[in-house]
Amino acid sequence: MGKFVMPTFDNIIKQEPNVETSEPVWVYLEREMLKNSANKPYNEKVGQWLRFLKDMKAYFRSEGIRKERRLQNEVGPRWYVELSSPQRQVLAEMKNLIHQDLLEDVTRRMRKALSDLGITCKIPKNTLMRAMEESVEDPGVFFWSLYQDIYKKPPSDLLPKYDMNAKIMVSCLVFIDMEECVETLDKITQQKKTVPKERKKPKKKTPKPDGRYGEYLQKFEAPFYTTLKKKKDEKKLPTPLTYKFKLRSPELEKRKERNRKEKEVDRPCNYKFWEPPSxxxxxxxxxxxxxxxxxxxxxxxxxxxxxxxxxxxxxxxxxxxxxxxxxxxxx
Structure with missing residues (x-):
């Protein structure tokens, strides 16, 4: 074999691709009909096949459209949007932003946070303040109240069509409770693992005494003495799988009550400004x-x-x- 020479660009362009393109059956049948137009019996049979295949293609297409519509009606429109790392960081800082805005009675920080999340709709100040006051410094309740004020429906009810602002708000609800939801699912779906019993190692038996070497010259293996106690690995037993998969979706009032209790425990200000002087x-x-x-x-x-x-x-x-x-x- 001779030395390999790289072909030029023009030669590569002129070469035909080695891809077998399979043409549809009706295209092949139409070409056969044109070739055998003089042969009428053959032409009639091919025409019947062609009509049958075209009808079958139309039937499959209509069935596909019908199934797609049925799935869209059952599943609903698409509402989930993947959030980027900066957007998730804004969600993590939103609790402190709500606290500071409520102290100063302004909406500047929350408007900046909503803009960073990608929400572009104009929100009145009264609506934003009402959502912050009802949230009890919880971003999840804040987005729930804000969505309900804007779209006049709770996020649990599906809309016929979601715009980008609605998708971002509902996706924020998902990402806020994702870690807690995953932890709860892990606790629910844990099953008891059957741990195989460990076989105890047989202790070495001391040999029988032999009187040939005397009483104190016998072979004897003394056990290892130590004052340390072996710590047993106390593994917490997982909760039994008593019921099926269940997402953490408590009612809104229960969640607000939980946030109020957490707010009472975490006091950001040490000065008791609510107590009058002596x-x-x-x-x-x-x-x-x-x-x-x-x-x-x-x-x-x-x-x-x-x-x-x-x-x-x-x-x-x-x-x-x-x-x-x-x-x-x-x-």
Whole structure:
């Protein structure tokens, strides 16, 4: 064999592809009819076959369209959209954004978050504030309320057609609860594993004593002594499969109640701004005067006159209140 030479581009273009294109049967039959137009019996048989095949093609096409429509009616329109990593990061930060916007009574952060998610519809401020207040700082309840205010239907009811904003909102509901839903499904679908019983290893038997070497010269294997106890691997038994697959879909009110309890546990502010000071709680004037005196006694005494001697200790003999200030009597 000679040396291989790479063919030119023109030669490659001129070559015919080695792909066998199978033509439909009716095209082949039409060509046969044109060739054998003089042979009438043959032509009539081919024409009958051709009509049968065309009718069969139309029947299969109509059946396919009917099945597709039936599936679309049963399944409903497409509503799921895959969210990117930046969009999921926005969903993770949405709880803090709702908290800050509710504290400042603004919608600036939430509008920026919705824009980053890809929601482009114009939402009035009252609708957005109402959804944030009803959410109890839960992004899932927030999207549920916002979707219901915009489309006048809860997300559980299918729409005849979903626009991109509706798809993003419903997909956000899916991604918010995905981890919790997967954990619940793992707990539900776990089955008891039949662990094979471990066979105990037979202990080595000590040989029978032989009197030839005396009583203390016999072979003896002493067991290994240790003060450490073997820790048994305590594996938690999985929950039994008592019922079939069940998604975590509690009612909206139950979810809000759960969020309220979590909100009571997690207090972001340490200052108890809802508790009045002690002077306001004491409605009795005597108690208010007593609290005021206690507060004044905490004041450090100031020296009015210069002492004649340095480094001299004085004894406080008493306290008098004149002019609303304590005066200490030094001995």
């Amino acid at each position: 002077t306001l709680r004491n409605t009795d004037p005597k108690m208010a005067a007593y609290v005021l005196k206690l507060r004044m006694l905490k004041l450090r005494p100031k020296q009015k006159f210069k002492t004649p001697y340095s480094n001299v200790q004085y004894l406080v003999g008493g306290v008098t209140f004149t002019g609303g200030k304590p005066h200490y009597l030094l001995c």
